[in-house]
Amino acid sequence: MVAYSIRLFALVLLLLSLSGGTLLAQDDEQGDVVIHADARLAVLVRKTHVYVRPTLPEPSPPKPIEVAPKPVIKDSYVGTSGLVHRDVKTVYTGKGFRVQIYNGPSREKAIAAKTEFMRRYPGVRTYLIYVAPGFRVKIGDFRSRGDAEGMLREANSMFTPSMIVPDEVTISTY
Numbered sequence: 001m002v003a004y005s006i007r008l009f010a011l012v013l014l015l016l017s018l019s020g021g022t023l024l025a026q027d028d029e030q031g032d033v034v035i036h037a038d039a040r041l042a043v044l045v046r047k048t049h050v051y052v053r054p055t056l057p058e059p060s061p062p063k064p065i066e067v068a069p070k071p072v073i074k075d076s077y078v079g080t081s082g083l084v085h086r087d088v089k090t091v092y093t094g095k096g097f098r099v100q101i102y103n104g105p106s107r108e109k110a111i112a113a114k115t116e117f118m119r120r121y122p123g124v125r126t127y128l129i130y131v132a133p134g135f136r137v138k139i140g141d142f143r144s145r146g147d148a149e150g151m152l153r154e155a156n157s158m159f160t161p162s163m164i165v166p167d168e169v170t171i172s173t174y
Helices: 002-018 039-046 107-120 145-158
Strands: 076-078 084-086 091-104 126-131 134-142 163-172
Touching: 091 107, 091 145, 107 126, 107 134, 107 145, 134 145, 134 163, 145 163
Parallel strands: none
Antiparallel strands: 076 084, 091 134, 091 163, 126 134
16 A cells, blocks of 8 residues: 555656646636636526615504403392392303213214204203213213202213213303
8 A cells, every 4th residue: 555655656746747847727828717617607697686675664652551441230230138239241161060971982972972962952062072092972061060960860861871070161151
């Protein structure tokens, strides 16, 4: 390996001595520079344009916050205890109970149970929930277990086994 690099070095020295010791990229006699460039560069040069960044409009001053007036409750009456009762319609979500009428792996059976219940009780909300590996059909939104027991008795006559389960429910007083 050393002998090969010595021979290569000797060959390079021989070539330099034969060329007069000067290897230049340009001839001093002509004074011209020849550029060998890719043709795609000419296309880029023609495509140069100035990019002007768009200016953003001046921000408008912040608008004052409008405070809504307090609602006037017109449907109020005085009860026998002397307290003022108001018919306020509210919706809230919290801990409550539902009646579970189906729990199993079959989606078709779950949908059938839900539609059958909805057909018999159109005013009661029903929920089809997937919890791996099965489907659950739950009905109603009840604040307490006692409220759910009446629906449990009715559901047990059609769907067995049914049970009361704790859940996040939506209660509305409409």
